[in-house]
Amino acid sequence: MGRLFGTDGIRGRANQDLTAELALDLAVAGSRVLTEDTGDRRRKAVVGRDPRLSGEFLECAVVAGLASTGVDVVRVGILPTPGLAHLVQASGADMGVMLTASHNPMPENGIKFFRRGGLKLDDATEDAIEQRMLQPWRRPMGVAIGRVMDSPGMVEDYVHHLISSVRSAAGEKVSLVGLKVVLDLANGAGHRTAPAAFRQLGAEVVVINGKPDGTNINDRCGASHPAELQRAVLEHGADLGIALDGDGDRCIAAAEDGDIVDGDQIMGILALTMQERGLLAHDTLVVTQMSNLGLDHALAEHGIRVVRTAVGDRYVFRAMREGGYSLGGEQVGHIIVPEFATTGDGTLTGLLLMTVMADLGAPLSEMASFVHRLPQELINVPEVDKYRVETDREVVAALEAANRVLGAEGRVLLRPSGTEQIVRVMVECTDADRARAVAQGLAQVVRERLAL
Known part of the structure; x- marks a missing residue:
């Protein structure tokens, strides 16, 4: 199988490549690496998952592994990956584990680790976890064993965080009243949180693919398959459509005319807006090697520099932290605004995009047209x-x-x-x-x- 960790955690076909035994061993090793500097105090982990059915048994394995190392586990249920990252940070947990294969089809699943602060792991930490899987360890006993508690209500804390993260150009509370949006939720982890956030800000919301049954996640829908979103925008006369992927960390949009607005165009819109507000640090946008050169050319005309990294939003985030930058992301829709999130957040991205639309009173097609993509x-x-x-x-x-x-x-x-x-x-x-x-x-x- 080679190196276990890929671009974004560990993924494989559930119960074949990614087994309960492997999930348990990874949880044990991850706990030993990520919580070893906590001294004598009780350690805490937050665990969440997307709706795919294999997440049920994999979650049990991960929770068992963590508790067996003496870590107290807070199980929050189904929520987007960026929600899990936020809850790790907000609760002061030592680590987090998300069970998801993101945009991949249902038979697959994956494990994403977060360290303290809701941050994704670097390569060296991932290597340390793999090495620790091969080493013996001393098992705690009695009261030193970890406890497990369910706290599904913490998901509402994430929704509140989303709403409080967006503000108008005047710095006031955002109102999306008068804007109609179609949300394609990929039958995934954002099926409750995304509609709640948009509706609480006043938007008229039409939901498609928002009824996960454990088997239909990413099934010809969501950010990787936006054709249904395009049709729905035209059918409902919406101002735009927003598609998330299965774990809610991507955002792809459709303009009012049905044309796709990809991650490059969304980043271009946000970069110009942030520059005008004096919020685009060093007049720089961080993207990956996959972003279209047309984005570079369009932003250069406005004095905005583009820095490129390896593929993966964790590499984007690392470059942003090292350079002190305030916006970055990927063409596929992972877009990071570190003031509010440590990872790509599809719902937050959609809210920020609609906030710009509300401020400017301009259609999305017009806003996106300044980025001329090379074939x-x-x-x-x-x-x-x-x-x-x-x-x-x-x-x-x-x-x-x-x-x-x-x-x-x-x-x-x-x-x-x-x-x-x-x-x-x-x-x-x-x-x-x-x-x-x-x-x-x-x-x-x-x-x-x-x-x-």
């Missing part, structure tokens, strides 16, 4: 050995050849997915046909050389 071709190559993508000589040679073909008119990104057994081929170029041809050729080499 970008993305091909996901499944069922290949993603671990050899950087070492196979023919793949490396094909990548170098593709870069020579494009020259200064484009770029190529070839990377293994951190969450799935696929290799992503992304080609960006001023000419769409050339981008498509180069991407297809490189994908074919990957498919042939790295086939399992």
Whole structure:
């Protein structure tokens, strides 16, 4: 299976790759690494999950593992990943564990760890957890064993946090009265919290895919499949649509005309707004390698610099902390405003976007139009050995050849997915046909050389 941790936690097919035994062992090791500097005081962890049915048994395994190390566990039930991160921070817990596979299909699940402060782990801490799984440990007994309590009411604290995080240009309480939004909740973790937050701020809300049954999460819906959202916006005459993914950390929008407004465009809108309010630290936006160069060009015209990181919102957040930046994110809709959140938060992003709409009184299509995206071709190559993508000589040679073909008119990104057994081929170029041809050729080499 290689390294257990990927771009965003551990993921795999539930009960095959990600078993109850593995979940328990990870919880034990994670507890030993993340709470070892607490001295003699009682240690606390917050555990949440998305609605997929495998989360039920995996949650039991994780809770058992944590309690067996002497950690008191607060189980908050179903809530978005950013909600879990917020509750870890707000409650002063030593760590948090979220059971989710985010945008991945239902048969898969995953484990995301958070350390004190609601922060995602760095690579060194993840490596330490994997190493600790192989080492013996001394088990507490008697009153030293951890206690377990359910606290589903803490989810309301997260909703209150969302509402209190947004404010108008004048610094006043936000009112979304007069705006109509379609929310596609991906039958996921945001099915209660997102509608509550938008409605409490006055928006008229139409909900689609908001009835999770444990099996329908991300099923042809949500941020990864926005076609139904686009249709619903037109059908209901809404001002916009907002799609979350299964664990609620992504936000993709649809404008009033049905056109998709992706994470790059949303970040562009927020960057301009924050710059005008004097809130965009160092006039800089942090993005990943996947963001379209058109975003760089559009923001440069307004004196805004773009800094790029490796793919993954935790790398974006790390660069933001190191540089003191105030906005960053990913094209797929993970958008981080560290004043309010330590990770991407789809609901918060949607609220911030609608706040700008309310302030400007402008349609979303007009607001997003200043970002002219370069043609970008993305091909996901499944069922290949993603671990050899950087070492196979023919793949490396094909990548170098593709870069020579494009020259200064484009770029190529070839990377293994951190969450799935696929290799992503992304080609960006001023000419769409050339981008498509180069991407297809490189994908074919990957498919042939790295086939399992």
